Amino acid sequence: MSWFRALKESSRSGLTLERKRLEPLIALRGAAGLGITIWLSLWALGPEAAASSAFGAFQAAIATFQRSWRPRPELALVSGATLAVSTFLGYLTIPWLPLFLALLALWTFVAGLSWAVGPTAGLIASSNVAMMLVTVTLPTSVADAAVHAATMVAGGLVQAALIVLVPVRRWRAHRDVLADALAAEAGYARRLREDPVAPFDPAPLMEARDASALTRRQARRRPAGLRGTRGVAERIRPVLASLADPAVGVPPEGPARDRARELLGAAADVLDATAEAVRDGTPVDLPPAAVAAFRTPDTGSILRGAPYRAAVRLGRLLQDVVEAAGGEPSAGPRPTGHLRRPSLLALVPVAARAMGDELHRSSPISRHAVRVTVVACLGYLLGTALPFGHGYWAPLAAVMIMRPDFSQTYSRAVARFAGTVVGVAAATGVLQVAGPDPEVSGVLAVLSAALNYLVLRTGQFAVQMCTSAYVVFLLGMGGQQWTQTVPERVLLTLLGGVLAMVAYAVYPAWETPRLRDRLADWLAAQGRYAAAVLRHYAEPSGEAVADVREALLTARAARAGWHAAVARAAGEPVRHRGLSRAAADDAEDALIRTGRVAMLLEAHLPDRGAAPVPAAVGLADALHTATETGARAVRERRVPHWTAVRAALEDPGWAATGDEVLREGGRLLLRHLTELSEALDPVVPPTTTGGGQDGPRRPKGPGAGGRR
Structure with missing residues (x-):
């Protein structure tokens, strides 16, 4: 962008009146x-x-x-x-x-x-x-x-x-941001009915998590409807995606797909009703048709395997989120914990550390x-x-x-x-x-x-x-x-x-030259998240695992950092330095799909006591090492290679894996990492990046899980 255009766009945005809710x-x-x-x-x-x-x-x-x-x-x-x-x-x-x-x-x-x-x-x-x-x-x-x-x-x-x-509505902002997160998941469920690989922007969930960190005084006064709702909502999104996905969920067409669409629509209605109740602080008024969709016994005769497990899990999670938001009382214990926000005095060393970390020239x-x-x-x-x-x-x-x-x-x-x-x-x-x-x-x-x-x-x-x-x-x-x-x-x-x-x-501090660093951070974080998920297939420990959650939050933060950097770079009067806009868009799409595959694998984590898959450890180690090495390659303007990941997938132990979701997830991870390499250097031949072994790339567009 030229200086003249950058100044014109900045001036226009500064003089623009935004229509936002007045208080x-x-x-x-x-x-x-x-x-x-x-x-x-x-x-x-x-x-x-x-x-x-x-x-x-x-x-x-x-x-x-x-x-x-x-x-x-x-x-x-x-x-x-x-x-x-x-x-x-x-x-x-x-x-x-x-x-x-x-x-x-x-x-x-x-x-x-x-x-x-x-x-x-x-x-x-x-x-x-x-x-x-x-x-x-x-x-x-x-x-x-x-x-x-x-x-x-x-x-x-x-x-x-x-x-x-x-x-003045003391908890209004907290209610609004939690309701926005639930409404975003409802919209996601509706998009999945038409586009089974539709993308989801985790920003509403990230903001809801930030809002749920409370001081001791806030924790004592928090309304009951805000306790536990966000935690359950976080677990709903991967289940929605796994039910709709044609690779690990139901087939693209047929009775199973029709049943999945019905369940997704019902889930959207339940989430919308819950969001409205959370926003207004009123009891949840569930649509009867949505409740009936989950209570019908036909689901078990239409869906089989992983899709059936996803449907059952979705119904259970929706019941939990309604109960947490103030619906019918739950038979089990209500969540009472909360994320702790430090007091002002405790924040002083945290702030000093954050400011000290920024004391370098770059x-x-x-x-x-x-x-x-x-x-x-x-x-x-x-x-x-x-x-x-x-x-x-x-x-x-x-x-x-x-x-x-x-x-x-x-x-x-x-x-x-x-x-x-x-x-x-x-x-x-x-x-x-x-x-x-x-x-x-x-x-x-x-x-x-x-x-x-x-x-x-x-x-x-x-x-x-x-x-x-x-x-x-x-x-x-x-x-x-x-x-x-x-x-x-x-x-x-x-x-x-x-x-x-x-x-x-x-004395500028342009974001454009740092885009590769932001992309590398995101790649490394996605690799750690996927590797953490894979390791729990080798050592099953149930759905809620702390290391997977921590890796997911790090990946979300890296993704948010990338998007913020791209937004700032778009208005800078600087030519790209090693990463064109087209390459940035394609690389972003590839990493979004990589994270989506890891999320699908997380949605199907085996229960505690299930049969372990030892080969998953080899793929997890290879993926972690390859993405860390690939991140260094991205920073140094080289094309990352995925030879170690391919070798792990070709191992006889992996080929003998009986978990269909896990096998398909591994194949998709390699495919989307290959797409990332092709995006960073479109002239690289398929034999170098492995594109020839993974089939043709998906076309761009909403149906491919591209940019939001």
């Missing part, structure tokens, strides 16, 4: 917390302290809107407290420019590294640095700075208290931290040197704009400048016409913040417009005239945006 009650609660904070501060301490407390309360509410499964009061408290510390230390050093620049550099570098912990931590840290640049100018003495810092903490406390006292997070630190310090120096006054607007804009990837940085720069101009102009017009006193300016600031909270998820342009108006009204409440803020803010915001855009062009 008026939560916005009203955040605005109420802000209003209470401003009113109390005005009454007790005066306009300047009220402005500081308003910044603390505003930031605390913004933090609670971020995509995080941690309790919202904790986010509000952390945001207010960290802003208070930043402001107090900043005020102590601001009389000495070199010392303040050193503090600004340290704070900004840590904020840049905090993106390694997650987007919520990165955004809160970046926002605190930006707000610190404004709030350090409000106090007039050390004691005054301490008071201002205390009011910021108080603002966070007010927002946290309102979240506890006025809960890390995008580390390069972002360096970029934003240099731009913030340079912007502050330029803003101070220019005759506009209030030079903090340039570094403030740069810190809020810059993100670790190219497209977000550039789109935010355009949206921020456009929103700033509109917001400042509108707020300035109101101040000029009305000339309000501090109390009225405070009311206007609260109204601007309320609108900001309401449109927070609709796009950067709308958010920045409201934020700009909020800051103008707030500084007006603190005694700064509009002539002191508007002209320089527009120009200095433009300066900050230009610095941010130039910094990424001069």
